[in-house]
Amino acid sequence: MAESTLERETHGLDIDPIWTTSRTARQIYALGEVDKDITRLLSLAASSISLLTLPQTDGPEDNLPQGEERSEQFVLEVSEYFERLDSIQEAIRSSLAHIRHSRIAPSAINAPPLGFIPPSLGVGLPSDDGSSRRDRGLQEERVERDAWKGILAALTRLKAAQDAKRDSDAANTNNDMMQD
Numbered sequence: 433m434a435e436s437t438l439e440r441e442t443h444g445l446d447i448d449p450i451w452t453t454s455r456t457a458r459q460i461y462a463l464g465e466v467d468k469d470i471t472r473l474l475s476l477a478a479s480s481i482s483l484l485t486l487p488q489t490d491g492p493e494d495n496l497p498q499g500e501e502r503s504e505q506f507v508l509e510v511s512e513y514f515e516r517l518d519s520i521q522e523a524i525r526s527s528l529a530h531i532r533h534s535r536i537a538p539s540a541i542n543a544p545p546l547g548f549i550p551p552s553l554g555v556g557l558p559s560d561d562g563s564s565r566r567d568r569g570l571q572e573e574r575v576e577r578d579a580w581k582g583i584l585a586a587l588t589r590l591k592a593a594q595d596a597k598r599d600s601d602a603a604n605t606n607n608d609m610m611q612d
Contacts, residue, residue, distance in 0.1 A: 459530045466523045469516050476513040480506060 451461035482496060483506040497505050 455530065456534070459527050462523050463527055466520050466527075469520050469523070473513060473516050473520065476509050476516065480509045480513060483509065 447461065451457050483502055496502065
């Protein structure tokens with residue numbers, strides 16, 4: 433059975449404490465959960481449509497039930513679909529009510545101008561040259577750092593392998609000279 437976003441929030445299912453610091457933070461978290469609910473909603477719609485097709489058209493990799501199980505599965509998925517749709521509607525209305533209650537100016541909610549590229553979310557790492565670049569967030573910085581560390585590790589292994597091969601070749605050459 434689908435659980436509403438607010439129910440998940442109140443149960444505290446592995447919620448990072450930062451999302452419980454204020455009502456606004458909880459609303460932002462709830463909207464993130466709505467995004468996940470929409471993904472699940474689309475998945476349920478797709479599987480429900482698959483269950484409506486004729487069993488003869490099922491592919492071997494579809495793993496769809498047959499006979500009465502098919503209609504029972506369809507009923508379960510459609511029920512979850514509508515429960516999830518209801519929880520999405522509730523969460524969006526709750527967020528809109530929060531925005532109205534906060535008396536956020538409509539000008540703050542207006543869409544940005546055409547061609548606007550928003551900066552990445554998050555805080556970036558300080559750069560070596562002291563300038564503060566705001567075009568990348570912390571996650572992007574970490575990905576780049578990890579990529580450079582991976583490149584360094586690969587080059588170090590390659591150099592060690594080349595050194596070992598050179599030492600091995602030199603040892604073989606010395607052995608050949610001594611045998612002659």
